[in-house]
Amino acid sequence: MVSVVWRSIPTVLTVEELLDKAFSKAKKAGDAVVDKDRIFRTRKQMTRMVGSAGDSLSSTLLQWVRRWPSLDKMSEFDVAMVEAAVGCDDYRQSLGACQWAAGKCVEISQQNAKKLRRMVNPTPMHEARREAYGRISSIMGRIEDNLDFLREARNILRALPMIDSSEPCLVVAGAPNVGKSALIASMSTGNPEIAAYPFTTKQLHVGHFVNRRLKYQLVDTPGLLDRPMEERNHIEMQAIAALEHVGNLCLFLLDPSETGGTSMEIQTNLLNEVAELLPQTPLIVIDGKGDLIDDLDPDEWAAVCEMEAALAENPDGPIPEIRNPSSGHLVISSTAPAGIERLRYEIIERIGEMRETDPLTLPDNWHVRDDSVY
């Protein structure tokens, strides 16, 4: 199951815009009718006008239904995001309403055509066309709230983080200001994408790097895995459950320098909570902002920074590693930079081990040949 590309969902017009577009197209279709016989001409015109309006409305509505991602085909993560952002029930109901209205528009145009076939005078033909237009407008009026919902939903959904659940995903957690976003930026190829969770105003980053054709995604969790458990509501809990489903590893970033403003005691409590919240997700605990940690040997730190810089020139060189003597955790610094390549190596190893222990698991998009048909 590949992630939904939220940025490509189509715009939804207002009822007024939709009707204007459909009726002006219908007028052109009517004007194009040529027939010397007045009765025949009027019948054809009125039939074409209603037919064209019905067709264009139904095809636009059905196109939206088709192009808006179906909840049934989304990953659990995406469903949880939709639930938190706009509500799955309203989402499903609004798309259902578009489908219903599309059917009704076609039905009205078919009924109108049938009626016109029995008419012999132009005046009732015009009346029938007007009546059909009225019914179409009233059907559209009935889905006005649904279209308004979809239009607003689009703005919110377009900002959601996109995660491909068929590739490894690393969830980066830690207290506010510990350097989560900086770590994602320093590990990523190119600039991380900026996205938003529905429950926080904080920007979040989704970055990635590629190793041996596997795309390792790094997902930020500001406002989600950065504060005590009791403050979380039902929707956030659902999103956390979804993160556990999509995340293969959790990188928990500590800031022993406490320059981010959170004491180590609170950070450690948060670490314990996150470990409980994501019981199935292995954790790698890292000490960040290594350049500000007093416990490190300055000479050793300088050597690590130098070796890390040398790696940029020669990627096959030795990968430096430094651990905090007081915690035993791997130390990194996104600004130095240092320890980043060691962390990357460790991630690749850990993910590799996980994939090896379950060799029968194929990626979701793997093509399976059904031999019975050959």
Ligand SMILES: Nc1nc2c(ncn2[C@@H]2O[C@H](COP(=O)(O)OP(=O)(O)OP(=O)(O)O)[C@@H](O)[C@H]2O)c(=O)[nH]1
């Ligand atoms: N000295 C130093 N500062 C760092 C390092 N990493 C991040 N910072 C600084 O710490 C501050 C917070 O970094 P962010 O990456 O925004 O932290 P965050 O955890 O994403 O913060 P929120 O998203 O607000 O929770 C910024 O001012 C960074 O420049 C580091 O390795 N060393």
Ligand SMILES: [Mg+2]
């Ligand atoms: Mg951040």
